[in-house]
Every structure is written in structure tokens, then in C-alpha cells.
Amino acid sequence: MFNIQQTKSGAHARRVRMAETRPTPGKKLAHPSARGPRIFADTATIADIKPLFEAGIISGVTTNPTLMKKAGANSWSHATEIARQLIELVAPNPVNLELTELTEKEMVAQALQFAQWGENVVIKVPVGGYAAVDKSYDPHTGLKVIRALWEKDIKTNATLVFSSTQALWAANAGACYISPFLGRLADYAYKNDHPERAPGNSLYWIEDHKNSNNDQNVSNSEYVACGGDRKDIGPRLIQEISAIFTNYDIHTEILAASFRNFSQLTECLLAGADILTVPANILQKVCDHPLTEAGMATFFEDSKAFENNDRKALEQ
Numbered sequence: 322m323f324n325i326q327q328t329k330s331g332a333h334a335r336r337v338r339m340a341e342t343r344p345t346p347g348k349k350l351a352h353p354s355a356r357g358p359r360i361f362a363d364t365a366t367i368a369d370i371k372p373l374f375e376a377g378i379i380s381g382v383t384t385n386p387t388l389m390k391k392a393g394a395n396s397w398s399h400a401t402e403i404a405r406q407l408i409e410l411v412a413p414n415p416v417n418l419e420l421t422e423l424t425e426k427e428m429v430a431q432a433l434q435f436a437q438w439g440e441n442v443v444i445k446v447p448v449g450g451y452a453a454v455d456k457s458y459d460p461h462t463g464l465k466v467i468r469a470l471w472e473k474d475i476k477t478n479a480t481l482v483f484s485s486t487q488a489l490w491a492a493n494a495g496a497c498y499i500s501p502f503l504g505r506l507a508d509y510a511y512k513n514d515h516p517e518r519a520p521g522n523s524l525y526w527i528e529d530h531k532n533s534n535n536d537q538n539v540s541n542s543e544y545v546a547c548g549g550d551r552k553d554i555g556p557r558l559i560q561e562i563s564a565i566f567t568n569y570d571i572h573t574e575i576l577a578a579s580f581r582n583f584s585q586l587t588e589c590l591l592a593g594a595d596i597l598t599v600p601a602n603i604l605q606k607v608c609d610h611p612l613t614e615a616g617m618a619t620f621f622e623d624s625k626a627f628e629n630n631d632r633k634a635l636e637q
């Protein structure tokens with residue numbers, strides 16, 4: 322089971338070696354969350370992002386082709402227009418734009434085009450899966466592109482990360498961020514409930530690498546997602562990555578992604594994530610709680626009573 326005791330000091334040791342997220346040069350009152358986690362909006366919809374950014378709730382944006390489509394993009398020129406508006410709106414904070422080309426040469430060319438749009442552009446590079454699109458594609462394309470972009474001083478975010486080994490290789494290639502998709506792991510675990518088992522080599526129990534089609538593959542999640550009562554496979558992945566990055570002083574930031582609810586936010590923070598990228602519908606409710614609402618209603622009523630008494634006293 323995911324155990325916060327395992328991450329408490331490890332994540333802290335890593336954070337203090339990294340740059341402050343809210344630096345306060347020249348300020349007498351240092352920011353109390355100078356090394357706190359950054360929160361990004363996981364959407365391309367400007368109408369959602371603008372109020373969240375203005376409220377200081379987010380300090381960055383992540384997009385992907387699906388989110389661009391949801392934001393209304395129906396052509397490349399429209400997607401480009403949305404991307405450029407986002408880049409301007411949140412500058413100098415990062416805007417993550419995902420590559421859609423599938424070969425190293427074309428991906429690097431597309432990345433160079435995106436990077437021209439603003440210094441705050443981060444290039445999202447799928448860590449793998451290329452051969453799944455077409456068997457002739459190089460399965461290591463993502464790592465090669467990350468490496469090539471690091472050599473050109475362009476920041477990358479390795480996306481679609483589902484294992485700590487993918488995270489390690491992306492970091493070794495030069496990724497500034499890695500994005501573990503804990504929500505998709507949790508979705509999988511909920512659908513395929515397996516009893517909790519003792520850990521093997523990893524925090525996951527791998528008893529058989531074959532999937533239901535009898536394909537042999539170490540990443541067959543049917544056998545990896547044992548879930549357990551709390552379906553905590555996502556935070557456990559983040560905990561593993563955090564521990565590995567701490568052990569080797571790797572400064573790649575863990576950008577936890579694919580959230581479905583508030584509990585996952587908390588679990589990720591306890592597991593050692595550096596950044597959370599969160600859908601707008603969750604971010605819009607960060608200050609809500611039924612007891613907060615009840616408390617506010619009472620305080621408001623009681624403060625009105627003071628005013629009424631003052632008015633009555635003046636009238637007499």
C-alpha cells in the first residue's frame with residue numbers, strides 16, 4: 322500500500338535542492354510557499370484558464386490534441402491561434418504544447434516552430450508508443466527528440482508516463498518535466514480490481530506479463546494494476562519516481578497529470594509530486610466546502626446583526 326511515511330523526508334530532500342517555485346528577491350516577507358508545488362491548468366480553454374490565472378490558482382498550462390479539440394480548435398490554424406493566446410496570457414509561466422508528428426526529424430521541426438511562439442513554451446513529447454501507431458516507427462523516437470531538444474536548450478515534458486523506468490529514461494534524455502498519468506492508472510485499477518499483493522521487484526506485483534490476448538509485454542497493465550482497496554497505483558508510481566529522482570539528484574520535475582478528483586490531488590502531493598496539472602472543473606472548486614459555505618453564511622448573518630444594532634442605536 323502507498324505509505325506517506327516513505328516519501329516524507331525524501332521528497333523534501335529533493336525539493337530543497339531545486340529552484341524555488343515562488344522566489345521573493347528583495348522582499349522582507351519571504352513567500353511562505355517558496356518551494357511549494359506549482360499548479361497548472363490541464364485545459365486549452367481560455368475562458369476557463371483566464372479567471373484561474375487571475376486568481377493566482379494556476380501558474381502554467383498543459384494541453385494536448387484532445388484538449389485543443391475540446392477548446393474548439395477545428396483546424397491547425399485555429400489550434401495555433403489558441404496556443405499563441407495561451408502563451409501570451411500566462412507568460413512567463415509555462416504552456417505545454419504537445420507534438421503531433423511521429424518521426425524524429427518532423428517532431429524536432431515542429432518543436433522548433435512551437436518554441437518560436439514564446440520563451441514560455443514547453444514541448445510535450447510522448448515518451449513512447451510510436452510503434453503502436455505504426456510498427457515501422459522507431460520506439461525510441463520520444464527519447465531521441467527529448468535529447469535533441471535538450472541540446473537546443475528547449476524545455477520538454479515527457480508525457481504518457483506510466484512507469485518509473487519511462488520516467489528515468491526521459492530524465493536521462495534531458496526532459497525538464499515528466500508527466501505520470503495517475504488518473505488513467507486509477508481508472509484501469511477500478512475497472513480491473515485485483516487484490517493487493519506483496520511487492521516484487523517494484524512496488525507493483527507482476528505475476529505474468531501476458532495480457533488477455535496472450536501478448537507478452539512487461540507493461541501489460543492488466544497484471545501491473547493490482548490496485549488494492551485504495552486503488553493507489555497512481556500515487557505509488559509517483560512515490561517511486563520521487564524516490565529515484567531523490568536518490569540520484571535528478572532535477573526533472575514530476576508533473577502529475579490526468580486527475581479525476583480532489584483525493585488524487587492530495588495523494589500526489591503526499592507521494593512527492595512537484596506540479597499538479599488539474600482540469601478546470603476541479604480547479605474551479607478549490608475553495609469550496611459545504612462547511613465553509615455554512616460557516617460563511619453564519620458569519621455574514623452575525624456581522625449584519627452588528628450593523629443593525631448600530632443603526633438602531635443611531636436612530637434612537
Ligand code: E4P
Nearest residue numbers: 363383384385500505578579
Ligand atoms: C496531461 O498533460 C494530460 O493532458 C492529461 O492530464 C491527460 O488526462 P486524461 O487522462 O484526463 O486525458
